[in-house]
Amino acid sequence: MRRWVPVVLLALLGTACSGAEEPGSAPTPPPATSPTTSPSASQSPAAVPHPVSLPALAQKAFDGRGLRLGEEVARTSRQRQYAVTWRSGDLTVSGRLAVPEGPGPFPAVVLAHGYIDPAVYVNGQGMTRERAWFGEHGYVALHVDYRGHAGSDPDASGGLDMRLGYTEDVVNAVLALRAWDGPVDDERVALVGRSMGGGVVYNALVVKPGLVDAAVVFAPVSSDAVDNFERWIRPDPGRGGAARRILSRYGEPSAQPAFWQGISARTYFDDITEPVLIHHGSSDDSCPIRWSRATTRLMEQAGVDVTMRTYVGEEHAFGPQFELSMQRTGRFLARHLS
Template sequence: MHKEYDGGRLRLGTEVYTTATQRQYEVTYQGGGLTISGRLAVPEGAGPFPAIVLAHGYIDPAVYVNGQGMTREREWFADHGYVALHVDYRNHAGSDDTAIGEADLRMGYAEDVINAVLALRAWAGPVDDERIALGGRSMGGGVVYNALVAQPGLVDAGVVWAPVSSDAVDSYNRWIANDPGRQDIVRAIDRLHGLPKDNPEFWDGISARTYFDQVTEPVMIHHGTSDDTCPIRWSRETARLMRAAGVDVDLEVYEGEEHAFGPQFFASMERALRFLRQHVR
């Protein structure tokens, strides 16, 4: 919350995808002393266009490739008149690596997303600087929550699909604590911060829900009732706590929909577009 952010120097790289309605490029930008890579989709036309910064869900950084994770959303938004900047995050694809890795509990990913917004604003391309939103899926939904509480007023709205819990302990218990393949991360977290049972104050301090009273932007949450990766009870509780804190939040529930959103994906995107047209203006 107290950091000074310096995102900028967005540079277009190779054009990697072209249709009658959009062009997509590999990109890099600078922020916090790091080079962060991503994928940028730009609608055809003069603009200026509203924009959305996309935060993807968890993919092992060892296998992740540029632009992976929210391909459908990026293309869909560009087809509907939004510049869409998909952030790879630090330690992913062409981004710089950091020594701490995942032991920073994804705080660094939120920094990368915040700097992406600033980089878009500083870019000379066809972006309407006053109309920018955040979007995230799964882990990226938690990244969006963190960005909203850390920098209220940065964007106009946030929209998330199948997000993780707004309580950092839930995510730690679900994916790290009991995974035999991630005990090196457990040890690093213990060494740097203490585990939840030993240092609850720290874990409250990195949980977005602790600061929902800071959020000034409207939020839309999409979640399926058959999600066995991120249970819908997490989003129900997040929405309840947001409302209690005065946040304008809309929880859209999809009966029978699973984590990845299949049959109701386009319905969720249409709802998201209506939401953004109402608030990103």
């Protein structure tokens, strides 16, 4: 694996499986007319991208650190789970950590969960099945709560950073996990995301090549930010305030395509260097399977080593075929975390 170099990532646009209206507003960013002057997200610092964009975040240094174990919250004969915190820039972020029994070192995964209203979200919610599966199968698994969730510090952006901070927290989780003195093999680390978290993973891959060795996503949001805005934010009367703030700040997609392209991972698929596995159910009525088909096609065109697995009749949350999807995930990671 290539060792990481300091760059930053972007979280995908808030959606019904990845976002909800949030109060307040962020400081007005300086104007910009285009997301970047080149097709690469990790562009030269000489270029001046829009401050809310993948290229802008790719120029930001990360400093994930200070992973601390809190109380033990679960135990089996094969793993223990702990409440944890770490530092993400100026913020403290909370999460859950599964640690297999034994001396290690173990391969590791960082888990990016899907949208759950922060007002009701509790520590470690959203990927409990996946975290337990990884712990039982010999992986250290760090579940990220994101800023504004559970015991994490608040999200001060008011939602107008298009949730870029969520991905910042995930990237810093990878760095904090590697810096931890626990039984982690830092040469074998992957990202795993579900729904909104799949969008976080996509963006992490395009702006931080070499951060991890592989990535897996389940029922992910679209890699086009416009799809997500039009699917959940604009048509929802309960999110009218959020839609108005976003459009007032950044403009309509048809009028300001450069901005919306600059926050869409697919614009920068050429930058991805890691293998990707996509799981999607044919009956997903939240994140349509056509989004993953389009993402797979565009990744293939960009030269990405991508595999898509389709689950006939499976819905968004994965029920009857969850175990099959995890077995496939295990085989995929065994090949690439070596």
